[in-house]
Amino acid sequence: MFPHRHQTRLLPFIVAATIIASAILCAQAYTWPNPLLDELESQIYDREGYHVRGLPIGLTPCNRFFFGANKGRTNAADWLRTAYHDMATHNIRDGSGGLDASIRFFEEQQRPEASDGFRNTLTVITQFSNRYYSLSDNIALAAVTSIEMCGGPKIPFRGGRLDAAAPNKPGVPEPQGSLKAHIDSFARQGFTQEEMIGLVACGHTLGGVQHSTFPEIAPPSTAPDNTDGNARFDSQFDQFDNKVVTEYLSGKTQNVLVVGKNQTTNSDLRIFSSDRNRTMQSLASPKAFRTTCSKLIAKMIDTVPKGVKLAETVDFLRVKPYALELTYMDDGSLQLTGEVRFWDMPINPRRKISILWRDRGGKSARQYISTLTFNRTHVSKPLVPDLPGIQNLWYTIEPIKLDAKKSISEFWFEIDEGRGKPRVENQNGKGFFISDDVVVANSTCLSPDAFDFPVTVAVSSFPSNSKPPSTESNDFHTDPV
Numbered sequence: 018m019f020p021h022r023h024q025t026r027l028l029p030f031i032v033a034a035t036i037i038a039s040a041i042l043c044a045q046a047y048t049w050p051n052p053l054l055d056e057l058e059s060q061i062y063d064r065e066g067y068h069v070r071g072l073p074i075g076l077t078p079c080n081r082f083f084f085g086a087n088k089g090r091t092n093a094a095d096w097l098r099t100a101y102h103d104m105a106t107h108n109i110r111d112g113s114g115g116l117d118a119s120i121r122f123f124e125e126q127q128r129p130e131a132s133d134g135f136r137n138t139l140t141v142i143t144q145f146s147n148r149y150y151s152l153s154d155n156i157a158l159a160a161v162t163s164i165e166m167c168g169g170p171k172i173p174f175r176g177g178r179l180d181a182a183a184p185n186k187p188g189v190p191e192p193q194g195s196l197k198a199h200i201d202s203f204a205r206q207g208f209t210q211e212e213m214i215g216l217v218a219c220g221h222t223l224g225g226v227q228h229s230t231f232p233e234i235a236p237p238s239t240a241p242d243n244t245d246g247n248a249r250f251d252s253q254f255d256q257f258d259n260k261v262v263t264e265y266l267s268g269k270t271q272n273v274l275v276v277g278k279n280q281t282t283n284s285d286l287r288i289f290s291s292d293r294n295r296t297m298q299s300l301a302s303p304k305a306f307r308t309t310c311s312k313l314i315a316k317m318i319d320t321v322p323k324g325v326k327l328a329e330t331v332d333f334l335r336v337k338p339y340a341l342e343l344t345y346m347d348d349g350s351l352q353l354t355g356e357v358r359f360w361d362m363p364i365n366p367r368r369k370i371s372i373l374w375r376d377r378g379g380k381s382a383r384q385y386i387s388t389l390t391f392n393r394t395h396v397s398k399p400l401v402p403d404l405p406g407i408q409n410l411w412y413t414i415e416p417i418k419l420d421a422k423k424s425i426s427e428f429w430f431e432i433d434e435g436r437g438k439p440r441v442e443n444q445n446g447k448g449f450f451i452s453d454d455v456v457v458a459n460s461t462c463l464s465p466d467a468f469d470f471p472v473t474v475a476v477s478s479f480p481s482n483s484k485p486p487s488t489e490s491n492d493f494h495t496d497p498v
């Protein structure tokens with residue numbers, strides 16, 4: 018077949034070069050591992066410090082703008098507006114449109130309601146993206162991250178959106194629309210009049226109207242730090258607070274969609290006052306505003322085309338293995354490396370954390386144990402709204418050499434805080450499952466050419482270890498691609 022230096026008693030195989038360069042992981046509900054949910058969990062909860070994700074960097078601080086520090090604009094506002102406009106094509110009657118990344122199409126970006134904010138958003142977030150989730154998930158994630166990191170409430174987040182193949186029909190509201198046009202438009206999107214008032218208030222707490230885009234609405238600015246002439250909706254344009262509501266109710270608002278000189282484009286005034294301010298009054302307390310916005314923004318980002326099934330809400334994992342790699346080594350052994358994030362853990366020099374495992378036959382043994390190490394700089398913060406002060410620690414799984422015949426099928430942790438009685442972390446008895454059906458061979462890394470390199474993988478000749486075999490009969494087989 019394919020003779021090769023690694024091939025001893027081995028069967029050959031061929032593999033696509035796109036193979037994932039680590040153990041192939043599989044799961045169902047949100048029990049680790051789950052490639053989509055694990056990745057989204059990191060996007061949502063690794064926001065500061067060690068292993069920080071890209072989106073939070075764009076929001077630190079919240080008035081940060083990647084396309085010109087003096088323009089007076091923010092990434093946060095661009096990202097939130099983009100999510101709304103992508104969703105606002107939804108038609109509840111036929112299930113078309115919704116949050117599906119159709120906003121990436123040139124045609125949608127040329128529509129009258131559009132601004133360069135959509136292009137800005139997509140330029141940034143696609144760089145922070147990866148293969149585990151869609152662009153539409155990323156658009157939703159960017160909006161949620163903006164809100165949660167800039168003072169807003171926690172928004173339940175679900176992944177699994179699919180990207181549209183073509184632009185959606187026009188119909189996103191414009192400021193010159195009549196009240197009836199807006200009510201009809203939001204009804205088509207699936208929102209009641211009360212929800213429309215709430216959602217516009219939740220959206221218009223960030224950012225403002227740019228003179229550069231809507232010169233007939235926003236006046237020019239001479240301020241050196243606001244060259245786009247961003248007429249802010251409220252006095253704290255980079256904070257997700259309810260000032261947009263309280264300033265409106267007290268008659269002190271600066272929102273140019275309320276007090277603009279041209280009545281025709283005062284859409285926020287028409288919308289906010291459309292039920293005699295009843296809904297706006299109900300949002301006057303910060304708590305009510307947060308609760309309402311959390312619900313409405315979740316509904317907004319979960320408005321997806323018919324047929325798209327969203328996964329469950331991503332909750333944080335208390336113990337999360339990270340970048341786990343099971344590697345087939347030259348000497349025929351397997352090597353396990355990786356890290357583990359422990360949620361809400363103070364530093365304790367007396368703490369000892371051990372990883373323990375079962376082999377692929379499902380057996381545990383006294384020697385199946387290794388101690389994790391901790392580096393004091395490996396600390397992160399999830400910055401979860403309403404849960405301040407949480408700190409996560411990342412421990413390292415130092416390389417563990419495994420007999421390839423015995424391998425590994427499941428692991429768990431014992432945490433001894435120095436008080437003598439270790440506690441067990443095993444996903445509530447489920448254990449942390451690891452598949453060794455296909456693993457990368459360490460010879461892969463020897464390639465000199467980073468763009469076109471052969472990936473060598475080892476395929477286990479055991480039956481899949483998701484069903485541990487009763488006999489240990491064979492070995493691993495490698496061959497270059």
Ligand code: HEM
Pocket residue numbers: 090091093094095097098101132133134190191192193199216217219220221223224225226227228230231247284288
């Ligand atoms: C009738 C409905 C709405 C109308 C007519 C409307 C209109 C506008 C206009 C004209 C701008 C200025 C855009 C620019 O200068 O680039 C704007 C900005 C914005 N809108 Fe809306 N909007 C509506 C609803 C919403 C909703 C529901 C949300 C989100 C939940 C939202 C979020 C935003 C944000 C965050 C900005 C600030 C953008 C920035 O500063 O870069 N809008 N809106």
